[in-house]
Amino acid sequence: METYFAANRSVLIVDDNATNLKLLQEILKGRYKVYPAPSGERAIAFLEKTIPGLILLDVEMPGMNGYQVIAKLKNDQRWQDIPVIFLTAQEGRAGEEQAFLMGAVDYILKPISAGVVLKRVQLHIELQNYRKNLEQLVEIKTYQVLKSQDTILDILANVTAYRDNETGGHIRRTTVYTQLIVEHLFKIGHHEYRLNRNYADHIIKSAKLHDIGKVAISDSVLLKPGKLTKEEFEFIKKHPVIGARMIDNAMRQLGDDSTFLLVAKEIIYSHHEWWNGKGYPQGLSGDDIPLSGRIMAVADVYDALISDRPYKKAFSHEEAFAIIWEEAGTHFDPYLMELARDVLLKFKDVIYQYQDEIILYD
Numbered sequence: 001m002e003t004y005f006a007a008n009r010s011v012l013i014v015d016d017n018a019t020n021l022k023l024l025q026e027i028l029k030g031r032y033k034v035y036p037a038p039s040g041e042r043a044i045a046f047l048e049k050t051i052p053g054l055i056l057l058d059v060e061m062p063g064m065n066g067y068q069v070i071a072k073l074k075n076d077q078r079w080q081d082i083p084v085i086f087l088t089a090q091e092g093r094a095g096e097e098q099a100f101l102m103g104a105v106d107y108i109l110k111p112i113s114a115g116v117v118l119k120r121v122q123l124h125i126e127l128q129n130y131r132k133n134l135e136q137l138v139e140i141k142t143y144q145v146l147k148s149q150d151t152i153l154d155i156l157a158n159v160t161a162y163r164d165n166e167t168g169g170h171i172r173r174t175t176v177y178t179q180l181i182v183e184h185l186f187k188i189g190h191h192e193y194r195l196n197r198n199y200a201d202h203i204i205k206s207a208k209l210h211d212i213g214k215v216a217i218s219d220s221v222l223l224k225p226g227k228l229t230k231e232e233f234e235f236i237k238k239h240p241v242i243g244a245r246m247i248d249n250a251m252r253q254l255g256d257d258s259t260f261l262l263v264a265k266e267i268i269y270s271h272h273e274w275w276n277g278k279g280y281p282q283g284l285s286g287d288d289i290p291l292s293g294r295i296m297a298v299a300d301v302y303d304a305l306i307s308d309r310p311y312k313k314a315f316s317h318e319e320a321f322a323i324i325w326e327e328a329g330t331h332f333d334p335y336l337m338e339l340a341r342d343v344l345l346k347f348k349d350v351i352y353q354y355q356d357e358i359i360l361y362d
Contacts, residue, residue: 008051008052008053008125008128008129008132009031009032009033009053009125010032010033010034010035010050010052010053010054011028011032011033011034011035011052011053011054011055011056011121011125012035012037012043012046012047012052012054012055012056013025013028013034013035013036013037013055013056014037014039014040014042014043014055014056014057014058014061014066014069015036015037015038015056015058015061015087016038016039016058016061016062017058018038020058020087020110020112021036021038023112024036024056024112024117027112027114027117027118028117028118028121031118031122032053032121032125035050035052039061039062039063039064040061040063040064040065040066040068040069041063041064043055043057043069044064044069044072047073047078047079051078051079051082052082053082053083053125053128053129054082054083054084054085054121054124054125054128055073055082055083055084055085056085056087056108056117056121057069057070057084057085057086057087057104058086058087058088059086059087059088059099060088060089066086066087066088067098067102070084070086070102070103070104071102073103074102074103080103083105083106083124083125083127083128084103084104084105085104085105085106085107085108085120085121085124086099086104086106086107086108087107087108087110087112088107088108088109088110089109089110105124105127106120106123106124108120149205149260150205153205153206153208153209153260153264154208157171157208157209157212169307169354170211170303170304170307171208171211172208172354173299173303173350173351173353173354174207174208174210174296174299174300174303175204175207175208176350176353176354177298177299177302177303177347177350178203178204178207178295178296178299179204179207180343180346180347180350181295181298181299181336181340181343181344182195182200182203182204182295183200183204184339184340184342184343185200185295185339185340186200188339190339192335193291193335193336193339195291199263199292202260202263202264202292203263203267203292203295203296205260206260206263206264206266206267206292207267207296207299209243209247209264209267209268210243210267210268210271210296210300211239211243212243212246212247212268213238213239213240213241213242213243213244213246213268214236214239214243216238216239216242217235217236217238217239217242218235221235221236222236237272237280237281238281240268240269240270240271240272240280240281241269241281243265243268243269244265244268244269247261247264247265247268248265263292266290266292266293267290267292267293267296269281269282269293270282270284270289270290270292270293270294270296271293271296271297271300272297273285273289273293273294273297274297274330274331274332275289275294275329275330275331275332275333275334276329276330276331278330279297279331289333291336294332294333294336295336297331297332298324298332298336298337298340298344301324301327301331301332302320302321302324302344302347305319305320305323305324306320306351317347317348317351321344321345321347324337324344325337325344
């Protein structure tokens, strides 16, 4: 296995007996970097500056004894993962049990045997370094998975952006609007609109896919230079269902039911629902509409209002804000609108940053 973690081959020896300190140093020198500490207090002072790979800790010491030292270590995040081997003259089950209850990984009986010390120290240094390597490998794999998720979302978003020149700017702007609302809700932690960090991140990342279903809408309807007929509008209203099916297919092909795809489907399927139940495709109302869909609805409609379309001119920010505010309680979640009012006013700053053009996600 490739090693990602720089092995920490240092040992702190804590013992008030000068003979024991010297003996342990002699045993370990040449193989490990050794630091001696003649008391528990000196050991704590040392740890403020240096983190060793392992601690050999005498139990019976004047002042701060071994049990007090390890209790302090285990209550401090900086030191709680350092493996501790107790040095003790106490034999029997009681001493052994006490050592492990206090958080020690092992204990060595006195009088000290050089062979036992070397083997125990080697074992626990290697175990600690293996654990650190494993933790770093997990972090790397987690990063790779998250990167793959982002790549999948970006590829799907680019499909939509290529399809319609207007959509690129719309995708980027609505993603930023959504992020502003989500981060605000996350920050205030309102009891009915509380978001955990993972769900908040998934909403932000998935917002760019809200119109993915439009790739299945014919150009004659999607790019029509004029107002849609009733039949054409009914056809274009199918895009949330089509988009949700696309995500279902992706999950089946990937063998993946990860949260990030489920949240993407949630947004795609619900962002045209209305608070009063008059939206589509399911006719959901109130809290039955997923929070992600309610947030996306605000971002989506606002951006449609401030954008030029073949059948209308763009509204100003002030006009668009007034329209969506007026529809709080009918189209939009009124409580969400109230909580996010100050954030909605900031949407104006986003308009000019992302114009209507094909925007490819890096």
